[in-house]
Amino acid sequence: MNPVPAPMQSCIEECLRCYQSCLGMAMRHCLEQGGPHLEPTHFRLMMACAEICRASAHLMLLGSPEHGRTCADCAVLCRQCAESCDALDGMQDCAAACRRCAQACERMAAG
Amino acid sequence: MNPVPAPMQSCIEECLRCYQSCLGMAMRHCLEQGGPHLEPTHFRLMMACAEICRASAHLMLLGSPEHGRTCADCAVLCRQCAESCDALDGMQDCAAACRRCAQACERMAAG
Amino acid sequence: MNPVPAPMQSCIEECLRCYQSCLGMAMRHCLEQGGPHLEPTHFRLMMACAEICRASAHLMLLGSPEHGRTCADCAVLCRQCAESCDALDGMQDCAAACRRCAQACERMAAG
């Protein structure tokens, strides 16, 4: 038995995948590569995206009726993070995870 | 040396105080008291408020320029949570922590 | 490209699945069912298990060499939570998620 509605469940999963991708890539790929990968604007965006993904998933799991707010923020950060990843080597998968999460969160935020 | 600007530092502290109050009171006072304290709408609001306070503090610490979004959400949840606490016994301190956090977050969100 | 080693990746996924199950079931099933589902010992265990799963996944994603410590704690909490779920209606899936996570974390903690 799964008490979370199916579209919300799939949004939670995209959020947690994007969280994994952003945090894992920032702390492994970017931190090791250095150069533009460690440029503060990019690196902070990766970490902020990871945290808002984590928090959005959390509010959905809690069953909070206010999850639309965090999903809307999450979509904004994910779109920015995807663009920032586009400009760097080896970050295509992370950009793709951000775009899938943004799409799922935009649907959730639209209610 | 503290690299976080003073008004942001004080907002981070209000967020972490409100996080502590909401999570601690939910899991100790409300869970033990039962009855209206465990009414799902109230309890979920306490937990959602704790999480958004935690995430807002996190984005400010990261130095993310998007912290205004999470601060704005945080203020909304804190105002709702304060009202929900007003209706219950023994939750005045929690309501006060929510209101102080809401005020600090509203100032941050306004830039 | 995925810079996380495969056995660690699968442990991260079990941790995040168990986090979802414990938090989602606590805040939806247990909170609505009440009675023994809201007994403080059980409910706190669900929430503590959710948090340690979240933190263990985080340390693995960070690439911290100390992730074995949080994985060991996570395994202990997951075993306790599985037993607590066994005693209650409708919690078999959550107990199973806890046991899969415990196993994965025990392997990680053993190095």
Add this chain to the structure above:
Amino acid sequence: MNPVPAPMQSCIEECLRCYQSCLGMAMRHCLEQGGPHLEPTHFRLMMACAEICRASAHLMLLGSPEHGRTCADCAVLCRQCAESCDALDGMQDCAAACRRCAQACERMAAG
């Protein structure tokens, strides 16, 4: 009314101060300074220390009887992080926050 016992309350506060110091310094001071401040071993330790501080505070707030485990881990990471900070410019306050947190967590872990 504060339902958290006083010694635990002070440990929660040290954990949240150390979390703020490690995350804030990593993402502002270290990320901007570069060089040895961004050496992966140091930077990962800062981020892992921040997360275990956050999780230890959380388990204490939840009232989990297993908080001694996360406090013990937290003390280990804080001691390592303090030593890593000692070797770098401008990190004395962070090292001090780590040592105060380690001490508080060691007392908590000892029961």
